[in-house]
Amino acid sequence: MLKLDFHPAGRHFLQIPGPSPVPDRILRAISYPTIDHRGPEFGALGLKVLAGIRKIFKTEQPVVIYPASGTGAWEAALSNTLSAGDTVLMFETGHFATLWKKMAEKLGLRPEFLGLPGIEGWRRGVQADMIEARLRQDSGHAIKAVCVVHNETSTGVTSDIAAVRNAIDAAGHPALLMVDTISGLASADYRHDEWGVDVTVSGSQKGLMLPPGISFNAVSPKAIEASRSARLPRSFWDWEEIIAMNQTGYWPYTPSTNLLYGLSEALDMILEEGLDNVFARHHRLAEACRRAVRAWDLEIQCADPSVYSPVLTGVMMPDGIDADAVRRIIYDRFNMSLGAALGKMKGRMFRIGHLGDCNDLTLMATLSGCEMGLKLSGVPVAASGVAAAMDYLAAHANPLPLRAAA
Numbered sequence: 377m378l379k380l381d382f383h384p385a386g387r388h389f390l391q392i393p394g395p396s397p398v399p400d401r402i403l404r405a406i407s408y409p410t411i412d413h414r415g416p417e418f419g420a421l422g423l424k425v426l427a428g429i430r431k432i433f434k435t436e437q438p439v440v441i442y443p444a445s446g447t448g449a450w451e452a453a454l455s456n457t458l459s460a461g462d463t464v465l466m467f468e469t470g471h472f473a474t475l476w477k478k479m480a481e482k483l484g485l486r487p488e489f490l491g492l493p494g495i496e497g498w499r500r501g502v503q504a505d506m507i508e509a510r511l512r513q514d515s516g517h518a519i520k521a522v523c524v525v526h527n528e529t530s531t532g533v534t535s536d537i538a539a540v541r542n543a544i545d546a547a548g549h550p551a552l553l554m555v556d557t558i559s560g561l562a563s564a565d566y567r568h569d570e571w572g573v574d575v576t577v578s579g580s581q582k583g584l585m586l587p588p589g590i591s592f593n594a595v596s597p598k599a600i601e602a603s604r605s606a607r608l609p610r611s612f613w614d615w616e617e618i619i620a621m622n623q624t625g626y627w628p629y630t631p632s633t634n635l636l637y638g639l640s641e642a643l644d645m646i647l648e649e650g651l652d653n654v655f656a657r658h659h660r661l662a663e664a665c666r667r668a669v670r671a672w673d674l675e676i677q678c679a680d681p682s683v684y685s686p687v688l689t690g691v692m693m694p695d696g697i698d699a700d701a702v703r704r705i706i707y708d709r710f711n712m713s714l715g716a717a718l719g720k721m722k723g724r725m726f727r728i729g730h731l732g733d734c735n736d737l738t739l740m741a742t743l744s745g746c747e748m749g750l751k752l753s754g755v756p757v758a759a760s761g762v763a764a765a766m767d768y769l770a771a772h773a774n775p776l777p778l779r780a781a782a
């Protein structure tokens with residue numbers, strides 16, 4: 377029999393950049409009895425979460441909620457707006473951008489993958505000037521959409537989406553703008569309406585602090601217009617019927633009732649803390665984490681400080697050190713999970729998640745585990761990253777938002 381209650385003493389440190397730890401408050405909400413998804417109480421829950429999630433995306437437009445992982449919402453974004461053979465311009469920021477591009481190929485689209493050479497693209501964000509130059513060449517408007525990843529979870533780089541919008545406008549190009557903020561939403565500032573994004577894709581298990589299992593498409597009027605003539609086959613993902621039934625808080629098929637309880641609770645938690653406070657907390661933790669990496673004299677994967685991710689930090693290993701072996705030691709000895717390097721970076725770095733339900737002391741424990749693991753793995757650590765992070769956090773310690781308000 378599979379034993380699910382295996383665990384050493386103390387709590388497991390799930391410091392991967394998603395799924396992030398689920399707060400007890402949300403777990404309790406999810407444990408309420410499942411109700412009739414056509415009954416009267418359900419409509420009120422549906423309307424609440426559909427209104428609340430718009431505040432997180434900063435949009436007045438519909439947000440579609442799917443009972444699916446983020447990958448499903450990627451497919452929904454493409455299949456609702458495009459037709460077979462359409463050219464889409466995508467930018468190689470890392471592993472997730474690469475997976476989205478592969479999906480576009482499988483769906484019968486023609487993705488053009490812009491990027492910097494080698495692993496350079498995996499260390500810097502989207503280069504808006506390259507997108508602008510490519511769009512300017514496309515005088516016949518063959519390119520139907522520009523697709524970029526906001527927070528590239530495989531590397532720890534958060535791209536400037538407003539700059540991509542400006543690049544499209546500067547080129548005078550009508551392509552749709554589609555953005556994956558699966559790991560950015562509710563951790564890094566995101567503005568669907570202000571940035572003129574046509575479809576924003578997100579998921580539940582990162583900044584929203586929920587278990588995996590629901591995902592989102594925030595849509596613009598222009599995206600809805602495109603969906604009327606888009607010909608890729610779609611049924612489960614079709615926005616039209618979902619958006620129509622959402623008017624009264626219901627779905628055409630059975631939604632993830634219990635995860636929607638969790639979403640309701642997560643929205644309360646995030647909006648009680650205040651979105652700006654949530655973002656400031658992530659920035660502060662990310663800065664403390666980077667100070668630790670620098671004290672260890674290791675390299676941060678993101679090579680452009682203007683696009684450091686507030687969600688996670690990629691830590692590169694010196695030559696000859698297998699990052700997966702370091703992660704294994706940390707897991708076996710200290711009961712902490714760190715993110716593995718993906719794709720092109722395999723074995724060369726690990727990722728520290730500092731997103732969602734994370735505070736100063738969570739981060740300090742995380743960095744302690746990393747520092748001990750590095751020493752045990754024979755990585756020469758120049759100075760204590762733990763001490764550097766503590767100095768930063770102590771020097772910037774303010775009353776917590778909910779205490780300050782009390």
Ligand SMILES: *Cc1c(COP(=O)(O)O)cnc(C)c1O
Pocket residue numbers: 394445446447448472525527528529556557558559579588
């Ligand atoms: C996690 C993640 C995905 C994949 O989402 P799933 O829920 O695993 O399907 C896609 N893009 C980014 C940026 C992610 O962080």
